[in-house]
Amino acid sequence: MLKLSGKTIEIKEIKNSGGVFSISTDKNLPDVLRTKKIYFITENQIPDNYYHYFVTESNQKLLKELPSNANYTILTDDFNYLDNNDIIRLSSDHKAIAVLYRASSPHNSFLVTEQCNHYCLMCSQPPKDIDDSYLLDEIEQALPLIPKNTFEIGFTGGEPTLHGDRFIKLLNLTKSYLPDTAIHILSNGRKFIDTSFAKKYAAIDHPNMMIGIPIYSDDPTLHDYIVQAEGAFDETMLGIINLKKLKQKVEIRVVLHKLSVQRLLELAQFITRNLLFVDHVALMGLEMMGFTRANIDELWIDQSEYKDKLSGAVKILEKSGMNISIYNHQLCLINDDILPYYRKSISDWKNEYAAECENCKKMNECGGFFSSGIKFKYSKNLKPFN
Numbered sequence: 001m002l003k004l005s006g007k008t009i010e011i012k013e014i015k016n017s018g019g020v021f022s023i024s025t026d027k028n029l030p031d032v033l034r035t036k037k038i039y040f041i042t043e044n045q046i047p048d049n050y051y052h053y054f055v056t057e058s059n060q061k062l063l064k065e066l067p068s069n070a071n072y073t074i075l076t077d078d079f080n081y082l083d084n085n086d087i088i089r090l091s092s093d094h095k096a097i098a099v100l101y102r103a104s105s106p107h108n109s110f111l112v113t114e115q116c117n118h119y120c121l122m123c124s125q126p127p128k129d130i131d132d133s134y135l136l137d138e139i140e141q142a143l144p145l146i147p148k149n150t151f152e153i154g155f156t157g158g159e160p161t162l163h164g165d166r167f168i169k170l171l172n173l174t175k176s177y178l179p180d181t182a183i184h185i186l187s188n189g190r191k192f193i194d195t196s197f198a199k200k201y202a203a204i205d206h207p208n209m210m211i212g213i214p215i216y217s218d219d220p221t222l223h224d225y226i227v228q229a230e231g232a233f234d235e236t237m238l239g240i241i242n243l244k245k246l247k248q249k250v251e252i253r254v255v256l257h258k259l260s261v262q263r264l265l266e267l268a269q270f271i272t273r274n275l276l277f278v279d280h281v282a283l284m285g286l287e288m289m290g291f292t293r294a295n296i297d298e299l300w301i302d303q304s305e306y307k308d309k310l311s312g313a314v315k316i317l318e319k320s321g322m323n324i325s326i327y328n329h330q331l332c333l334i335n336d337d338i339l340p341y342y343r344k345s346i347s348d349w350k351n352e353y354a355a356e357c358e359n360c361k362k363m364n365e366c367g368g369f370f371s372s373g374i375k376f377k378y379s380k381n382l383k384p385f386n
Helices: 057-065 134-145 165-177 195-203 220-227 232-245 264-274 307-319 336-341 371-376
Strands: 005-007 010-012 019-024 037-040 052-056 072-075 087-090 096-101 109-111 152-156 182-186 209-214 249-255 280-284 324-327
Touching: 019 134, 052 057, 057 072, 087 134, 096 134, 109 134, 134 165, 152 165, 165 182, 165 195, 195 232, 209 232, 220 232, 232 249, 249 264, 264 307, 280 307, 307 324, 307 336, 324 336
Parallel strands: 019 037, 037 052, 052 072, 109 152, 152 182, 182 209, 209 249, 249 280, 280 324
Antiparallel strands: 005 096, 010 072, 019 087, 087 096
């Protein structure tokens, strides 16, 4: 698991108030571009004229090669992975760093807000009733720094659409700076019952933008209980319908746990009968973070216990010609018939494997676990391939 935020060790002569910066490891970058970048020191022959310099603790001996007038920050070795075109946030006193974007990773998402109008039993990012609009400011600062060849960017929360027009502005900016980059948004979909807002979203006219919306049951009462919001099912359904009327791409997301699995086959049938027009259906394993841990007795079910139901649900969706993916599962805990839909999906920075997986011949093909699961709870029925 990669550490994405932490404290710095030592600072020399802070000359700015912090902010969002791009990392460079390029000795040949033109001087005019160096003045706004932070150079990450990994070897001798350090170039001049960079705005600031980073070095990790184990490499701080290289500071003797640094120009005498240069300002620098020493990081812990947890950040040895930083590389060219990565984007970081540095606190105003330079005592804290957060990595916002990694150029080498296919899994880059921005947290838009921690506010939410759901209180899901298995929420991995528990909502906070705070003003965190500064997150939008940071994303807007980061967008111009992101390489133009980035394949996909994600926006998540909380509930991003609670920012209303400010979120629409953010999406328009993303399209402007990264016209060839796919956008994936996680939302509960309820905001789109507002036809005016749905039209503003559609007017962005992005050729490759999809919104992932969760439905946890065909039974409105059960769905509303899981998300802890009365009337949420009806509003989510209307939001999806409004989006599809406007020809927007919609993905249905189903997090699988003891409560949602009990009517999984009925949910699959409901989707094929009522939501056949959606673009993708993702059936997802549970992440052991946030509220999941507090509600573990109500949510936990071993994946091996529902693998036949999972196969049954996939078969129902498959017969209707739907686009399906299986996320966040282990290969040895699913049936072979759903392998065509299996994806390695867990973000690389929080992806690990259990000790039992060490000699498995298919470990490189398997999606593994969330780091939180390895440390908290995971299936005891793993069967490594020999």
